[in-house]
Amino acid sequence: MADLSIKLAGHELRTPVLVASGTFGAGREGSLFVPLNQLGGIIVKSTTLTPWKGKPTPRMCETPSGMLNAIGIQNKGIDHFISTDLPWLLKKDAAVFASIAGNTVDEYVKIADKLRTGGRGITGVEINISCPNLEDRNNMFSHSTESTAAVVAAVRKALPKATLFPKLSPNVTSITEIAGAAIEAGADGLSLINTLFGMAIDVEHRRPKLAGVTGGLSGPAIRPVAVRAVWEIHNEWPHIPIIGQGGISNAEDALEFILAGASAIAVGTANFVNPRASLDVTKGISEYMDSNHVASVTELVGAVKTEG
């Protein structure tokens, strides 16, 4: 059988298949379907400095080949993650990627401080910068090179030894520029991509379908956008490890990302549809490798032929 293990920014992972933040909680519910130690890792739902209640409903609507959501990062806060979720996940032998979010650079730093002392056993930290920056007219951190760099540099300073994966937004003119800013500020790798900004309107009631008015589009609809982002950034920085995500539902989808340059991939919205999607993807990658005589998944990273 093919060797599915990979090295991601210095960490040995069992497989290249992770579950994406916000689509598998902190593992408890998903573990009823998926033994967490069969995953490459779990990127936990974003945690914030204090508990966030989230937005009113409706928080979700189905769209062609995808869904739109505006949850508002409902979570119990970083203290709960450290005291309750993390020990449980480590006991289940999961490779844990924390995900942190905030509304000011200072909030990210305070969360990072807490992880420095309480986050032993964590494999990596995904930095969710698709949050409004209260100090910059509520613009998302991920939408400017300055804010992206400010958050990443501050978290880098607070967590000098952690492996950091800022999660970039596709809603920018040049994601490559933002990636450059994140790398320069100290990112070890990149998580690509977060949801696409969208809106849907209920014409019957003449209201937005989401209480939050706009929301994040996910699912198969966004996959080509995500694959392109991975490919662009891998071309520019071939040595920066990428966790590719955006509409992955099966092994073929996952292989697209790997061939485009992702070292690992994360299954997101597909977890809602098929709670075992991550394991199905893993199995499919293994079968592809066997039938194509690929010994290590690393051989496939960035192996798309764009010339000749």
Added chain:
Amino acid sequence: MLLARGEVLGHKKYGEHYHSLTIVAPEIGEKIEPGQFVHVRCGEGSAHILRRPFSVYRVHKRGGWASTIEIVFDIRGAGTEYLSRLRPHMIVDLVGPLGRGFALPKGRAHCLLVGGGIGAAPLFFLADDLRNEGHRVDVILGARSNRMLLNPIEVRRLASVARVVTEDGSTGEQGRVTDVLEETIDRCDTEIIYTCGPHPMLEAVTKIGVDHKLPVQVAVEELMACGYGVCMTCVIPLKVKKPSKDRGRRRRAGGNANAPKEDESDEEVTYARSCTEGPVFNGASVVWNGTAEPVAPDQAELSPGGLAVAHGSLEDSADEHPPPGN
């Protein structure tokens, strides 16, 4: 809960409006309780990716087939349109049982079941279980009109007292379920109320129940994506007791000007997931006016309890708002 592939045993209709699918799903049928739901894949490909949730209308544990579950629905969108085309021996992809169902009374009790439209679906399964345990079952079944009533003949068969109401008076008494609720409570010496239907109805039933000092269990219908507790979309605002250690800590930090006002009470409002913490809640704990947002007609089939018009009134019925694209 588990992933299962069920085989369609039968497809029939209740009246001209409602479809019924009976599915052979032994593992789910053995375990599922009234008020719990199954999450059903409605089509292949990736055009409509999300599963649709259905509370179970009835479970048949005996007979030639190991165990079957029956779901009922009306055609609301692409998902239910797909299901309406399923025929015997076709395969359905299911996740279930999901959620927390109705809690049955401990001692013998007089139970009043109040259902609106397709929201009445889980109450049939509940009535079967209550009767099997020796409880008295009374039912108020309501809908906008005759064709939206779910199986009134069966209701008359299984209830000690059956009240059937339609808003247009086309069958039974004219009015809404709440118009006959107090009178029925008095007449039947009701001790507990179970209800499922549109949110305004649940709110009104809860209010009357609470006024009569009766426990009211409501099965809510919220749009959901995952159905097993990870996506956080199907939340409902719920009054909960603060954990005691939290209360102590806040009391000590009493001088903190930043502490939100609500911290002064022992209750707080949180968004509870209706898929895992519900869909059955104590009606008195729900913050009702926080849930009155209208839902787009084409999204309504993403809520369980049947596919009642989530949040809408009974006037917002399917025949006035045909789902687009069908």
